[in-house]
Amino acid sequence: MSFVDTFFNSDVMISAFPQLLRGLWMTIALGVVxxxxxVTGGLIVSLVRLYAPKPLQLLMIAYIDIMRAMPMLVVLxxxxxALPFVGISFSAxxxxxxxxxxVLAAYSAEVFRSGIESVPRGQFEAAAALGIPFLITLYKVVLPQAVRIVIPPTTSNCVSMFKDTSLASTVALPExxxxxxNAQGFYANPSPLIMAAVIYVILLWPMxxxxxxLEKKFKGERAR
Structure with a gap:
């Protein structure tokens, strides 16, 4: 069998395409949710990490450190x-x-923390001097500035998240x-895997x- 017939078999690719398309929709849904x-959880964790009472801050630090240190595959x-052994079961x-x-919340929390801490402390002090409540200052003044700073690294984390969805196959999720x-096994040909890899590139390269x-855009804005 030739190289083309082995890795780029058009008949196999056409036959396997509907199956791969189902997996693509599952991948997109899994990644988006x-x-x-x-990201939402990461923002909440970062705010607790920065402004909650000390015991909660320490708890969030431990959570962030553990989740960032543990491989995604191990978490899954x-x-x-493992959890079913203690009576806790979830679907795939x-x-x-x-x-x-x-895991993404832990990485996002550090990104948000860095963004919030980059906002000059004087803005908190100026808002307090004007009698503006802390939560309003955070919502109206600090977070809008922090969000602009964290957009590039957050987008990068989202790209990594989409790539990590391939690990869902370890819990039998048909992504x-x-x-x-499955298509490779059915057709006894690796062409479906090559096609899946191409789909990943088409999906993620624009991101x-x-x-x-975004990095160039916001770097240029900060330089002005």
Missing amino acids: SILIG ILIYY WWSAIIGFSI LLKEGQ VRLVSV
Whole structure:
């Protein structure tokens, strides 16, 4: 069998495309939901980390450090395969969502913390001198500035999150990679896996370029 027939078999790719398309929609849904929960959770964690009472701050620091140190694959395996031993069971979908979200929240929390701390402290003091409540100062003054700073690294984290969705195959979730593996086994040909890899590139390359554009844009704005 020739190289083309082995890795780029058009008949196999056409036959496997509907199966890969189902996996693609699952990948997109998994990534979008995990990002929404993870980024929102990261903002909340960062605010607790910065402004809550000391015991809660220490708890958030421990959470952030542990989640950033633990491989995503290990988190997924613990949630899906280990928790049932203590009577806590989640479906493959929710195991993946929970795993991706709690890890992304830890990374997002550090990004938000860095962005908030980059806002000059004098703005808090000026708002307090004007009698503006702390929460309003945070919402109206600090967070809008911090968000502009954290957009590029947050977008980069989102790209990584989409790539990590391929690990959901370890909990038997039929996302793009899993469907590619199933199609490879069914057709006894690696062409579906090559096609899945191409789909990942088509999906994620614009996001990768967006990160670079945003970094240049906000770097230029800060330089002015």
